[in-house]
Amino acid sequence: MSRLFLFLSGSIGIAALAAFGAGWSAPALAADQPRIVSMNVCTDQVLLRLADPEQILGLSRFSGDARQSWTADDARRYRILSGGAEDVLVLRPDIAVASVFDKRSTRELLKEKGIHLVEFAVPRNLEEAKVQIREMGEITGHPDRATAEIARLDAAVARAHRAVADKHYRVLPLSRRGWVSGSDSFVSALLTETGLFNAAGDLGVAFGGFASLESIVNLKPDFILVSQAGDRAGDDGQAFLLHPALERFYPQAKRIVIPERLTECGGVMLTEALDVLVKELKRVER
Structure with a gap:
């Protein structure tokens, strides 16, 4: 029996949840604000600028690396994900954002389990970067911040x-x-x-x-x-x-x-x- 199957079943899943974040509970949110996880260092940075802190359930494992992330200092205040599907499934976000270059099997598993996954390509120019900022503004429910x-x-x-x-x-x-x-x-x-x-x-x-x-x-x-x-x-x-x-x-x-x-x-x-x-x-x- 696979580790993932055990994780997703019954009391084993509960034990995994306890190990992942004992004593943690999701912050209260307004009813219209989605809870979001980011699985990529690029989506981390846009999310941190546009979302309310209470909306962010977790960030990628590289989010706190100052060599890769412009927002590393801010990112360290949030839960850091492992890069696998398990901890995303435990957190049960309304939306997960990722890069199309993140591990395909992980992305496919999240979709199979009903996670609303939004995948971002790598922008090739400034116009495409702006489109992605606007899209993240819509995802977070803060299009005004994206416009700014x-x-x-x-x-x-x-x-x-x-x-x-x-x-x-x-x-x-x-x-x-x-x-x-x-x-x-x-x-x-x-x-x-x-x-x-x-x-x-x-x-x-x-x-x-x-x-x-x-x-x-x-x-x-x-x-x-x-x-x-x-x-x-x-x-x-x-x-x-x-x-x-x-x-x-x-x-x-x-x-x-x-x-x-x-x-x-x-x-x-x-x-x-x-x-x-x-x-x-x-x-x-x-």
């Missing part, structure tokens, strides 16, 4: 436009081991929206791919875009960015630094990502 977040994002785009002001910089998004975010990637859409140009297109890279050190140096972009500053690497992957050739042609004065947690997901964090971009452009132009 989109207005903040539009204002950040306008600020970035003014900062770029027809400079036509060629920027190469570069990360571990020489991975380049291509001309069809979300990062590229973010650059294009502000009037910058993703130099990855000159390498023939569409969505993304690895580029050699020689090709990067020969490309001669105006700046490279990286996720962290500093002169130390935690592993060989990060060490690529500190290669003497790259440091010679692209010292800190020619590196735009935007933390990965601000661009990993398309959503409300993009407002801050754009404002960081503006600050970085001012720094490298000095």
Whole structure:
């Protein structure tokens, strides 16, 4: 007999509930407010901005990781899910939100058990990110908050436009081991929206791919875009960015630094990502 079957049956299920959260009970909610769990670090962040605290029953297991989540500090106040179906079923949310890239078997099981599951794709541009913010606003019952977040994002785009002001910089998004975010990637859409140009297109890279050190140096972009500053690497992957050739042609004065947690997901964090971009452009132009 499978562990899941035991979990879902009789007294064993009750015991599992006790182990999962002894002494816990769902906060009182207004009758029209859905109780929601989020199973993905990207949906976590939008949910935290739009829902009332009492609506959030649980967040993904990576929600408190500051390297991945812009809202890590806020997320630590909530129950953290394991990533499996069991604890979601115990919590019995009105709605569960997830990514289409979360484990398929888990998503299918939740649907089979009657959980209302809303699945989000990865946005490819700012317009798709706005659509998802609006959808989460409808899910939470707070469309007015979604409208306000989109207005903040539009204002950040306008600020970035003014900062770029027809400079036509060629920027190469570069990360571990020489991975380049291509001309069809979300990062590229973010650059294009502000009037910058993703130099990855000159390498023939569409969505993304690895580029050699020689090709990067020969490309001669105006700046490279990286996720962290500093002169130390935690592993060989990060060490690529500190290669003497790259440091010679692209010292800190020619590196735009935007933390990965601000661009990993398309959503409300993009407002801050754009404002960081503006600050970085001012720094490298000095």
